[in-house]
Amino acid sequence: MENPQKFSPEKITSDLLPQPFGRRGKLWTAALLLVALIGAFAYIQQLRKGLVVTNMGDYVSWGIYISNFVFFVAISLVGSLITAIFRLADVPWRTPLTRISEIIAVSAITFAALIIIVDMGRPERMLYLFLHGRLQSPIMWDVIVISTYFCTSLLLLYITLLPDIKIMIAAREKLGTPFAKFYRWLGSFWKGTEAQEKIRNRSITLICITIIPVAFCIHTVTSWLFATTYRPGWDSTNFGAYFVSGAFLVGAGGVVVAMYVFRRVYKLEHYITERHFDKMGKILVMLALLYLYFNVNEYLVPAFKMKKDEEAHLRGLFTGEFAPLFWFAILVGMIIPIFILVFPKGRKPNAMFAAGVMVVVGAWFKRYLIVTPTLLHPFLPKFDAPARYSHYFPSWEEWAITAGSLAGVLLIITFFARVFPIISIYKTITDHDTELPS
Amino acid sequence: MSIEKSRREFIAAGLLTTMAAVACNSKKTPFTPEEDVQPSGEKVKLLSVDGEIIEVDKAFLKPVPHMPSVSNEEIRKGIPGKKFAMVIDLSRCKNLKKCQSACNHMHHVHSEQNWIKVYQMQDAEMTAPYFQPTTCMHCDEPPCVKVCPVDATFKRQDGIVLIDSDRCIGCRFCMAACPYSTRVFNWEEPELTADVAAQTYSAETSVPQKRGTVGKCDFCPDMTRMGMLPHCVSACPNGVFFFGDINEDSVTNGSETFRFSDLVKDKSGYRLMEDLGTKPSVYYLPPVNRNFKFEEGLKNDEPAAKKA
Incomplete structure (x- = not known):
């Protein structure tokens, strides 16, 4: 008895309208704000003293800021997967997941851009990217595709929101005047006429078609920041596909975690059903297997040859300094979730939540392992440099800023869910009219 | 020899100040010293561009680099x-x-x-x-x-x-x-x-x-x-x-x-x-x-x- 199509439009509307924070919601938001504020404080320290507050050095010149950036870019790809690919493939059960994935995309790509500014030694010279930009540099490609993806994702989120804004303006008594004012400012022009609806549908289709190549670009270009150098572990033609597949995996994992949390907190059991978990579970298994496949290519092929420059790097990962983290990322980020999710019992919400968390946490450390160990194995020996440059463990400022950025992403999602319905009301109602009996 | 050197320095300093003043488009005339330098009271005799001997306070003399500066271009x-x-x-x-x-x-x-x-x-x-x-x-x-x-x-x-x-x-x-x-x-x-x-x-x-x-x-x-x-x-x-x-x-x-x-x-x-x-x-x-x-x-x- 859990199909939403059994409900009347009025019930769907009242179920899905944004609700004020409860006690837990307030606590959650306060905790996130606190973490974000500590991060902001650490960044002020960094602005005052320079990047010396980090534990980066001339060898590890990119640390967790960059791996966190790669993580954010990766997880933001999910917006294109769930919305665009599912829409173009006409996947009927996508409705309750699209908005969740779109807001993850927008918030993650926003903080990806911010964390890059945090990593800059001269953030005040950011405008030089436009004044003196060199199109030959992969960084410029990243600037271009990330800003394009940000705008496209935001547009997609906005256009799909329009009919819901109309519904919310109608429900202003329930939502309060300040909110109603905001909704009117956002979309009072939307009347839902046939002509408007036609334009909206065509725009969504167009954006969905364009956002897929842009999404592939953002993560391929991000992988090229590494693959265009000579360094062992980065110098790989496999990198673009390897990054994109990993991005879809972590993004899908992120959506699973988010749909579980929203389902519990907003009591959406009738909208996000066990069937959705089952389907997402199958997709997650497929993506984890795909990413595992690319990992086998990425590590086993060079390990078979063991070229001199690769050797120190690979041994460090397999059995050396980074081995615990490396096997953690492989096992927890891919293999254990695969074993949980191949069984129908593993695709129940609770087990899925656990698998989703594992995928996301594993993916975060995986990005760290892609960035840092390579830098510790330069071609020439580490020499005539301070001893502390031969190791890297992030300073408290780096941890605080990174945690702050993660909290920032969650804050955007939390505030979004406070102001907008996290499942499209309009789409749920119209699905009711059209959906075939399952 | 020292007078010879100081003369060159003086002229070069004067020229540089002029250029700097023009470049900055400041209100200063070419003859006001760049910073608020207090006269030391010690005078140095110099040969001006017109061939006249002039006396200048030592504090106003500024050493200039040996080589002309090279532009970023x-x-x-x-x-x-x-x-x-x-x-x-x-x-x-x-x-x-x-x-x-x-x-x-x-x-x-x-x-x-x-x-x-x-x-x-x-x-x-x-x-x-x-x-x-x-x-x-x-x-x-x-x-x-x-x-x-x-x-x-x-x-x-x-x-x-x-x-x-x-x-x-x-x-x-x-x-x-x-x-x-x-x-x-x-x-x-x-x-x-x-x-x-x-x-x-x-x-x-x-x-x-x-x-x-x-x-x-x-x-x-x-x-x-x-x-x-x-x-x-x-x-x-x-x-x-x-x-x-x-x-x-x-x-x-x-x-x-x-x-x-x-x-x-x-x-x-x-x-x-x-x-x-x-x-x-x-x-x-x-x-x-x-x-x-x-x-x-x-x-x-x-x-x-x-x-x-």
Whole structure:
């Protein structure tokens, strides 16, 4: 008895309208704000003293800021997967997941851009990217595709929101005047006429078609920041596909975690059903297997040859300094979730939540392992440099800023869910009219 | 003689002040001193441009640099007609690190960092160890320049790769791209004395260095402009470093001069990581018939090791 199509439009509307924070919601938001504020404080320290507050050095010149950036870019790809690919493939059960994935995309790509500014030694010279930009540099490609993806994702989120804004303006008594004012400012022009609806549908289709190549670009270009150098572990033609597949995996994992949390907190059991978990579970298994496949290519092929420059790097990962983290990322980020999710019992919400968390946490450390160990194995020996440059463990400022950025992403999602319905009301109602009996 | 010098200085100072005043479009007349200098009361007699003897307060005299300043545009072009190269003779290196200390001193490199590194190398288990000083390779296909998003690091027509610290945004992509680990980053505010910090920045001197930007060996183009050798070359007592111009086909370490092409051919010169296709401007002569034993050189590391 859990199909939403059994409900009347009025019930769907009242179920899905944004609700004020409860006690837990307030606590959650306060905790996130606190973490974000500590991060902001650490960044002020960094602005005052320079990047010396980090534990980066001339060898590890990119640390967790960059791996966190790669993580954010990766997880933001999910917006294109769930919305665009599912829409173009006409996947009927996508409705309750699209908005969740779109807001993850927008918030993650926003903080990806911010964390890059945090990593800059001269953030005040950011405008030089436009004044003196060199199109030959992969960084410029990243600037271009990330800003394009940000705008496209935001547009997609906005256009799909329009009919819901109309519904919310109608429900202003329930939502309060300040909110109603905001909704009117956002979309009072939307009347839902046939002509408007036609334009909206065509725009969504167009954006969905364009956002897929842009999404592939953002993560391929991000992988090229590494693959265009000579360094062992980065110098790989496999990198673009390897990054994109990993991005879809972590993004899908992120959506699973988010749909579980929203389902519990907003009591959406009738909208996000066990069937959705089952389907997402199958997709997650497929993506984890795909990413595992690319990992086998990425590590086993060079390990078979063991070229001199690769050797120190690979041994460090397999059995050396980074081995615990490396096997953690492989096992927890891919293999254990695969074993949980191949069984129908593993695709129940609770087990899925656990698998989703594992995928996301594993993916975060995986990005760290892609960035840092390579830098510790330069071609020439580490020499005539301070001893502390031969190791890297992030300073408290780096941890605080990174945690702050993660909290920032969650804050955007939390505030979004406070102001907008996290499942499209309009789409749920119209699905009711059209959906075939399952 | 001192009056002669002061006269030149005075005229040059006057001209510079005029130019500065015009450039800044400030309200100052060319005759007001740049800063609020208090007259010392001590007068100096000078010959004016019109040939008259005039008296000026000593406090208003300002020393001017010996060389005319080079514009950023000229710096980015390089010295016309030149193609600089370096030859490092590994058979002569005794790990004295005079090159390193001279370079660090002249460029005010951070006390823990080095632009020149002297590696202890051993290519294979059974082969002999040797010392290998490395500078920036000033590649003809520089990977660092390729990846720079803002043209802060650039390749000049005379072959030198420089960094414009007024342009660098501190993204450190060039450090990841350089396979020779030659670049260092100013993680903190450089430790500079007040007079060094007050110098006008030039990408040719790399002084004063700036926080949040990348630094590296610059082949001392300020010295070459004056027809002098880079600091590492003149500091090395063993004549390890040869510097010169490929177009002239000659390199020198100050006391010996060789035809560059002959030297590199006769002594089987090579470049580091040739397989990467970076085409360095720094050539190495293999460590054969060495002047010193490797162990002897190791002793030179001891004081440095103690310091660390």
